[in-house]
Amino acid sequence: MPRTVKEGSYGFKKFKDCGVQSWYMTSQQGAWKASEANLNYAKTVISSVKSSGRLYKNGLGMIASENIVSPMVQDIVASDLHGRYAEGLPGKRYYQGCDDFDTIESLGIDLAKEVFQAPFANIQSTSGTVSNIGALKALAKPGDDITAVSTADGGHISHARMGAVGLRDLNLTTYPWNEERMEPDVDAACETIRATKPKIALFGQSVFLFPTPLKEMAEAAKEVGATVMYDGAHVLGLIAGGQFQDPLREGADVMTGSSHKTFPGPQGGFLLSSSEDEAFQRRLNNAMFPGVCSSYHLHHVAGKVMALAEFKEYGEAYAKDTVVNAQAFASALASEGFDVLAEARGYTASHQVLTRHGELDSGAGAKAAARLERAGIITNMNMLPGDTKAMTPSGLRLGVQELTRVGFTSSDMEEVARFYARVLLHDEAPEAVKRDVAEMKAERQVIRYCFNDEGRSGYPE
Ligand SMILES: Cc1ncc(COP(=O)(O)O)c(C=O)c1O
Numbered sequence: 001m002p003r004t005v006k007e008g009s010y011g012f013k014k015f016k017d018c019g020v021q022s023w024y025m026t027s028q029q030g031a032w033k034a035s036e037a038n039l040n041y042a043k044t045v046i047s048s049v050k051s052s053g054r055l056y057k058n059g060l061g062m063i064a065s066e067n068i069v070s071p072m073v074q075d076i077v078a079s080d081l082h083g084r085y086a087e088g089l090p091g092k093r094y095y096q097g098c099d100d101f102d103t104i105e106s107l108g109i110d111l112a113k114e115v116f117q118a119p120f121a122n123i124q125s126t127s128g129t130v131s132n133i134g135a136l137k138a139l140a141k142p143g144d145d146i147t148a149v150s151t152a153d154g155g156h157i158s159h160a161r162m163g164a165v166g167l168r169d170l171n172l173t174t175y176p177w178n179e180e181r182m183e184p185d186v187d188a189a190c191e192t193i194r195a196t197k198p199k200i201a202l203f204g205q206s207v208f209l210f211p212t213p214l215k216e217m218a219e220a221a222k223e224v225g226a227t228v229m230y231d232g233a234h235v236l237g238l239i240a241g242g243q244f245q246d247p248l249r250e251g252a253d254v255m256t257g258s259s260h261k262t263f264p265g266p267q268g269g270f271l272l273s274s275s276e277d278e279a280f281q282r283r284l285n286n287a288m289f290p291g292v293c294s295s296y297h298l299h300h301v302a303g304k305v306m307a308l309a310e311f312k313e314y315g316e317a318y319a320k321d322t323v324v325n326a327q328a329f330a331s332a333l334a335s336e337g338f339d340v341l342a343e344a345r346g347y348t349a350s351h352q353v354l355t356r357h358g359e360l361d362s363g364a365g366a367k368a369a370a371r372l373e374r375a376g377i378i379t380n381m382n383m384l385p386g387d388t389k390a391m392t393p394s395g396l397r398l399g400v401q402e403l404t405r406v407g408f409t410s411s412d413m414e415e416v417a418r419f420y421a422r423v424l425l426h427d428e429a430p431e432a433v434k435r436d437v438a439e440m441k442a443e444r445q446v447i448r449y450c451f452n453d454e455g456r457s458g459y460p461e
Pocket residue numbers: 065127128129130132155156158204205206207231232233234257258259268269
């Protein structure tokens with residue numbers, strides 16, 4: 001039970017096992033005495049947050065859509081901005097108190113234009129999906145046609161009728177797919193675009209090993225008056241670092257993306273365009289506000305701006321090292337005996353590696369992911385070409401961007417591939433491998449490619 005305190009005094013109690021502090025203030029308006037039951041909720045949240053932090057600190061985070069943020073970004077995300085509001089654009093606000101935030105957002109727009117070499121940038125989006133919803137709102141109206149990569153071939157749910165495309169009530173036609181090359185069949189996709197005459201020709205995937213051969217398909221789209229949209233959610237950091245492709249110069253009018261996958265910022269999104277047309281740019285801005293956001297998570301926007309500043313300094317090296325590590329990891333997995341996809345193309349040109357662990361739709365990917373987690377290796381099961389069931393796919397999609405940020409090198413990636421082999425091929429107890437994983441990770445805690453003179457860890461203490 002909470003300690004009862006005299007009127008006019010206050011105290012606090014610390015839960016022994018997780019450090020929750022609860023204050024008992026009785027002398028002020030709004031004073032509260034918390035019940036043990038409600039404090040237990042706090043205890044559960046805090047201990048779970050800590051436990052999740054420990055999992056990643058001691059383990060190998062290899063989910064391709066995740067990353068860790070720099071110490072500076074962590075500080076900003078936990079700042080007072082978290083509780084503040086801004087609507088509109090810098091200098092055109094509906095609330096007072098935004099002058100400092102205006103400085104931040106204006107700087108961020110300039111940095112995003114520079115980092116992505118884009119004449120237009122909106123940095124308000126709260127996620128990659130929100131960027132896509134905003135772009136679809138700006139570029140099409142209900143009942144219009146859209147072409148995109150199907151989810152079975154690696155397209156994202158927001159490109160599908162079950163997601164943002166359906167929310168906007170667009171008619172979806174998917175591109176024919178070249179399974180061997182893991183990209184749209186260019187000639188057939190051009191035919192699809194010419195036949196469909198979509199309002200939007202959307203490119204980009206969640207399973208994204210190789211750059212999209214964009215130029216020819218973008219030309220076909222332009223011929224029929226379509227706007228070309230490229231979803232770079234996964235590969236935005238590689239694009240900005242000059243290591244993947246350059247969609248805004250290969251025909252994309254609009255590029256969307258998450259700010260927290262290979263781009264190493266806090267969770268959020270970007271909306272970028274190659275267009276200099278002010279009316280078009282206004283449409284994009286209006287699609288974000290008042291279109292799909294009211295206030296827009298100012299702490300995360302400020303964190304994005306810090307990540308952009310860090311990226312200007314270190315982004316190219318980080319992107320290069322990420323791709324080198326992914327290629328080294330893929331080759332090492334293949335040498336260990338794994339079925340790694342796209343061997344003929346050198347396995348990958350991004351941060352992702354795909355592995356197949358059994359028959360199509362067998363659930364072998366799910367089983368592999370669960371067993372790896374017992375060894376402290378965090379991954380996700382993924383549908384591979386030919387799989388039809390999202391919950392029982394045959395494969396894994398692996399990403400090396402987080403490990404790269406804490407200093408893993410290509411020879412380290414060979415050791416990581418050996419951990420995979422011990423767990424999945426040689427039937428070693430995952431718990432035994434977990435000890436070796438933790439030992440390796442203990443020496444790789446400092447986060448790099450960011451302003452971090454003090455050598456702070458990327459993980460909680
Ligand atoms: C291609 C693609 N677009 C959009 C998204 C959505 O991003 P977010 O999770 O930031 O909403 C993802 C997420 O994985 C993705 O892979």
